[in-house]
Amino acid sequence: MATVLTAVVGYVVQAPCGWLFGAAKSTCKRAKMYPTRHSNLISRLEILVPLIAKINDTGTSSVSESLTRTMEDGKELAKRCEEGRLNFFEKATYAKKIRKWEKSLEGHLILLTVKFVAQNESQDLVTPWCAVPHLPKNTLILGAPVEEMKLKLLGDDAPSMLVLTAPRGCGKTTLATMFCHDPEVKAMFQHKIFFAKVSNKPSYIVVQELFQHAGLSVPALENEEIAFRWLPHFLTEAGQSPLLLILDDVPSASESLLDKFDEIEIPDLKILVTSRYHFPKFGPPYNLQPLTDEDALTLFRRSAFLPNTSCDIPEDLQKEIINHCKKFPIAIKTVGTSLRNRPIEKWRIKLTELSKDSILDSEKDLLALLKSCLDDLNKKMAPVKECFIDLALFPKGQRIPVTALLDMWAELYEGSNDNESMVKLYELTYRNLASLVVPSNKDMDGYYGDHFVIQHDMLKLLSIHESCEDLRGHRLIIDIREDGLPPTLSTEQQQKTEKARLISVSTGELSSTEWHNMHLPKCEVLVLNFQAENYALPKFMEEMCMLKVLLVTNNDGFSHAELSDFELLCSLSNLKRLRLERISIPLISMESIQSRSLKKISLFMCNVREAFGNSSIRIFETFPYLEELHIDYSNDLEKLPAKLCDLIRLKVLSITNCYKLSVLPEDIGKLENLEVLRLRSCIGLEELPGSIEKLSKLCFLDIYNCAGIKELPECIGKMNGLRKINMAQCSRLNELPVSVYDLDQQLEKVICDEDVSYLWVSVLSNLDIITVAKEEFNLDWLQFLV
Numbered sequence: 078m079a080t081v082l083t084a085v086v087g088y089v090v091q092a093p094c095g096w097l098f099g100a101a102k103s104t105c106k107r108a109k110m111y112p113t114r115h116s117n118l119i120s121r122l123e124i125l126v127p128l129i130a131k132i133n134d135t136g137t138s139s140v141s142e143s144l145t146r147t148m149e150d151g152k153e154l155a156k157r158c159e160e161g162r163l164n165f166f167e168k169a170t171y172a173k174k175i176r177k178w179e180k181s182l183e184g185h186l187i188l189l190t191v192k193f194v195a196q197n198e199s200q201d202l203v204t205p206w207c208a209v210p211h212l213p214k215n216t217l218i219l220g221a222p223v224e225e226m227k228l229k230l231l232g233d234d235a236p237s238m239l240v241l242t243a244p245r246g247c248g249k250t251t252l253a254t255m256f257c258h259d260p261e262v263k264a265m266f267q268h269k270i271f272f273a274k275v276s277n278k279p280s281y282i283v284v285q286e287l288f289q290h291a292g293l294s295v296p297a298l299e300n301e302e303i304a305f306r307w308l309p310h311f312l313t314e315a316g317q318s319p320l321l322l323i324l325d326d327v328p329s330a331s332e333s334l335l336d337k338f339d340e341i342e343i344p345d346l347k348i349l350v351t352s353r354y355h356f357p358k359f360g361p362p363y364n365l366q367p368l369t370d371e372d373a374l375t376l377f378r379r380s381a382f383l384p385n386t387s388c389d390i391p392e393d394l395q396k397e398i399i400n401h402c403k404k405f406p407i408a409i410k411t412v413g414t415s416l417r418n419r420p421i422e423k424w425r426i427k428l429t430e431l432s433k434d435s436i437l438d439s440e441k442d443l444l445a446l447l448k449s450c451l452d453d454l455n456k457k458m459a460p461v462k463e464c465f466i467d468l469a470l471f472p473k474g475q476r477i478p479v480t481a482l483l484d485m486w487a488e489l490y491e492g493s494n495d496n497e498s499m500v501k502l503y504e505l506t507y508r509n510l511a512s513l514v515v516p517s518n519k520d521m522d523g524y525y526g527d528h529f530v531i532q533h534d535m536l537k538l539l540s541i542h543e544s545c546e547d548l549r550g551h552r553l554i555i556d557i558r559e560d561g562l563p564p565t566l567s568t569e570q571q572q573k574t575e576k577a578r579l580i581s582v583s584t585g586e587l588s589s590t591e592w593h594n595m596h597l598p599k600c601e602v603l604v605l606n607f608q609a610e611n612y613a614l615p616k617f618m619e620e621m622c623m624l625k626v627l628l629v630t631n632n633d634g635f636s637h638a639e640l641s642d643f644e645l646l647c648s649l650s651n652l653k654r655l656r657l658e659r660i661s662i663p664l665i666s667m668e669s670i671q672s673r674s675l676k677k678i679s680l681f682m683c684n685v686r687e688a689f690g691n692s693s694i695r696i697f698e699t700f701p702y703l704e705e706l707h708i709d710y711s712n713d714l715e716k717l718p719a720k721l722c723d724l725i726r727l728k729v730l731s732i733t734n735c736y737k738l739s740v741l742p743e744d745i746g747k748l749e750n751l752e753v754l755r756l757r758s759c760i761g762l763e764e765l766p767g768s769i770e771k772l773s774k775l776c777f778l779d780i781y782n783c784a785g786i787k788e789l790p791e792c793i794g795k796m797n798g799l800r801k802i803n804m805a806q807c808s809r810l811n812e813l814p815v816s817v818y819d820l821d822q823q824l825e826k827v828i829c830d831e832d833v834s835y836l837w838v839s840v841l842s843n844l845d846i847i848t849v850a851k852e853e854f855n856l857d858w859l860q861f862l863v
Contacts, residue, residue: 151178208290209257209272209323215379216251217372222365223256229363230347231265238339238348240356243365244509244536245450246407246443249351252365253323256349266321266347275327280304280334283324287311305337319345329354329453329508353450355507367404367533374399376406380413394424401431403534408436411443435538447539450510460490464501465510466547468532469540469554470581470604472632476514479528480679480707481628484654485602488625489578495523502530510536522777522803524755526681526709526733553577557584578602585609602626608633614642624649631659637684639663646672653677662688671698677705686713705729714738722747731755738762739785746771755779757803762786770795781828782806794819803828805850813840 230239243249256262257270271290273283281304288311298304320343327335327350335356338348355362368376377399382388398416402408412431416424430439437444454462467485471477479502486498505511514529532540544552553573574580574595581604595617597603603624605615612631618624627649631638640660646652652672656679678700685708703724708714714735722744730751732738739761746768754775756762763785769775770792776799780786787809793799794816804810805828813836820840827837828848837847 147178209270210250210254212251212254212258215384216255217248217376217379219248219252219255219372222252223259226252226256226349226363227259227261230349231262236360237346238335238350238359240350240352240359240362241365242352242355242362242509244447244533245353246405246446247365247367248406249365250325253325253349253351257321257323262321266319269319270321270323272323272325274325275331275334276325277328280331280337283334284308284311287322301333308337309341319347322346322348324348324350327352327354327356329356332356332358335359353509354453355509357507368406368409370404373402373404373409377402377409377413380410381416383417390421390424394421394428398424398428398431401428401436403436403538405533405535407446408440408443408535411440412436415440435542436535437538437542444539444542447535450508450536450539451543453508458504461501461504462543463490464498465505466540466543466552467579468511468530469537469544469552470579470602472556472583472606473534473537475606475630475632476529476531478656478658478681479513479525479530480681481656482530483525484626484628484656484677484679485579488653489601495525499525505530522779522801524731524733524757524779526707526731550576552579553581555580555582557582575599580604581606582615583607597621599623602628604628604630606630606632607638609638610636611639611641614640614645616642616645618645619648621649623651625651626654626656627652628656629658629660633659635659635682637661637682646675650674655679656681657683659683673701675700676702677707678703679705679707680709680711681707682710682712683708684713685711686715689714689716689718700724702726705731707731708733708735710734712737716740717742725749727751729753729755731757732759733757734759736760741766744768748772749774751775752798753777753779756783758782760784764788765790767792769793772796772798774798776800777803779803780807784808786810788812789814789817791816793817796820797823800824801826801828804833805830812836 226239226241229235241249241253254272257272263270271287273287273290275283280301281298284304284307285298288307298307322338324335324338329352335348335350339359350356350359374396377395378388381390381395398412399409402412412427416427427439437447451462451465454465464482464486467482468477479499482502483495483498486493486501487495502511502513506513510532512531514531516527541554544554550573553570555570574597576599577597578599579602580597580600583606585608597617597620600621601623603618603621603626605628608631610633612629614629627646629640637659638661640657640663643663646655649672652674654677655675658681660680661684662680704726705728706721706724707729708731710733712735714732715737716739717732719742722742725748727748728750730748731753733755734757736759738759741756741762743766745766749771751772752774754769754772754777757779758781760783762780762783765780765786767790769790773796775796778799778801781803782805784807786807789804789810791814793814799820800823802824807830811833817840821842824841824846826846826848827841828850829837831849834847834849838844841847
């Protein structure tokens with residue numbers, strides 16, 4: 078081999094335009110003649126000539142025999158193509174061979190450069206840029222998260238990549254460093270652990286640093302394309318597996334870097350990514366949870382007190398200050414450090430500041446850090462940032478109903494629909510700016526009645542701050558929780574009332590007579606939050622001629638508030654969407670209310686017996702243009718209003734989790750425009766009325782978890798608009814009427830339990846439309862109903 082190699086290399090060096098190098102160039106040029114992608118390989122071959130000359134001068138045997146064979150293959154390909162007697166099919170075959178040869182030669186070039194430079198350049202060039210950082214002595218040890226991450230990344234059948242995610246300042250880098258220093262991890266990977274800080278560096282710089290840390294110097298990688306070509310060779314040359322790579326602080330814009338690592342198939346390669354972004358395409362992330370009370374106190378004390386010093390600050394005072402830090406690590410460290418070695422009087426002043434104003438008002442560095450979480454919401458993502466700021470309209474600690482947000486955004490933002498709004502919510506979740514809580518038995522049918530958004534209190538403060546900083550003044554937030562004190566507006570708030578489009582008012586037991594007489598001429602969304610047994614709608618609503626969405630929420634636990642002054646809704650000529658939560662709906666009659674603009678009513682955990690019990694109510698004349706009626710979690714709904722079926726414009730009737738509902742109106746077939754009939758988890762319902770066959774436009778029938786229904790109506794086959802049925806968890810429904818055979822050609826999806834799926838198999842010619850529901854019993858989401 079050495080003799081052949083010396084001859085080949087010597088000849089190439091002595092005659093760079095000779096037969097071997099010339100044949101390679103010829104092959105590249107010939108590639109243009111065939112239907113193949115021609116890469117700029119000739120310029121890279123020019124690099125190969127002086128490199129081989131250096132190798133020949135040093136006498137090293139780093140050049141492999143396979144490189145020689147590859148060059149010989151190129152000569153033969155060039156010779157065959159130059160003969161010019163290839164037919165059409167032979168040209169296609171040789172095009173593939175040339176493409177394969179190009180790729181092989183490029184790989185040899187990169188590998189050859191790595192080996193030569195690593196062996197012959199000074200080792201002083203190698204810097205510890207990708208070394209694992211040291212852990213400070215006073216680092217808070219987070220044993221449980223480290224053990225969880227080991228299971229997720231190193232356990233049996235674990236993926237090769239895990240994303241560790243949390244908002245900025247929560248300790249992701251510290252936890253990743255702690256993971257690398259874990260004895261079990263060190264024993265598994267030994268010295269094959271690379272810790273690369275990505276941040277806002279270009280990807281090619283990150284790859285270059287990885288090479289340097291491995292002791293492999295390379296020519297300057299001038300762009301991402303070149304760096305990604307070298308990447309597989311770094312992992313090959315870095316050493317034998319297993320290999321652990323930490324990519325720290327990866328921004329959302331660097332997803333292409335993760336793509337390239339994910340494409341590389343190397344056994345026992347493990348990659349831990351820390352990022353504020355979830356990168357959902359790489360699987361479920363590991364979400365760093367908030368600190369426990371004990372850990373928060375420990376972190377605060379390590380920041381506020383020097384080691385081995387006595388503490389004369391009362392523990393109660395320490396804990397009060399910590400509470401204002403919202404268990405947010407960087408906030409705890411920032412406030413703790415600012416109080417180190419300070420007298421107790423300074424501590425009391427700090428507590429007063431934090432109690433009076435938001436922590437972001439006094440800790441400017443913390444504010445700047447949190448604002449950086451919004452940096453990637455640039456012009457293209459500006460609508461997502463607007464949605465984040467809109468979350469400020471809901472009080473701290475309150476779960477935000479997704480349906481309320483969808484109603485707001487549908488009326489506020491032109492062209493917005495539920496699908497687009499849900500994508501924006503997921504974008505906020507991926508960036509750790511909010512969390513979307515979805516029930517375990519979700520079905521992608523557009524039902525979001527039990528979906529909620531929650532926010533960390535520190536991020537809530539950020540959204541409120543951004544709302545106050547909005548120069549347009551579109552949002553006005555008034556929070557009055559001190560019972561008995563009449564609300565007074567600041568000068569700034571008074572100025573905002575003239576142009577605010579979104580207004581949120583949070584109060585305690587205040588009555589409508591105590592309200593400041595606000596003038597809100599441009600308000601389109603009004604969010605009213607209160608904690609009271611009795612609540613009157615504010616009188617200033619009478620002049621809100623632009624109001625489109627009204628959200629009224631009683632936050633007083635599971636109790637229902639009595640709502641008065643309901644007749645004020647009559648004056649809202651543009652009101653399109655009304656949502657009430659934990660309200661006892663008063664008796665509705667034509668004399669008390671008539672809204673000709675209202676299109677959607679949502680009642681969540683409301684008592685409706687008094688309102689719906691009046692058989693004389695003419696609901697069509699009360700809400701003549703109503704298109705959607707949603708009733709969720711009503712514990713006193715036994716029957717629907719007698720005249721409900723007069724709502725001929727109704728398109729969606731959704732009644733969920735109303736366990737006392739036992740019967741539907743017999744004349745439900747009068748709802749000729751109904752498209753969706755959702756009766757989810759109405760376990761007391763025993764049958765569907767026969768007139769349902771007249772619902773010719775009904776495309777979706779949802780009877781999920783209607784355990785009392787024993788059979789479908791015999792006439793269901795006449796519903797020629799029906800496209801989807803969800804009958805999962807209907808434990809007593811174990812047979813189908815004969816008429817379902819008439820639905821064979823029109824149904825697009827059937828959701829059912831496994832033990833009844835065979836019934837549909839005998840009916841449907843296309844079995845792909847059958848979805849067997851997975852039974853799940855995760856009820857964690859119920860905590861957010863409180």
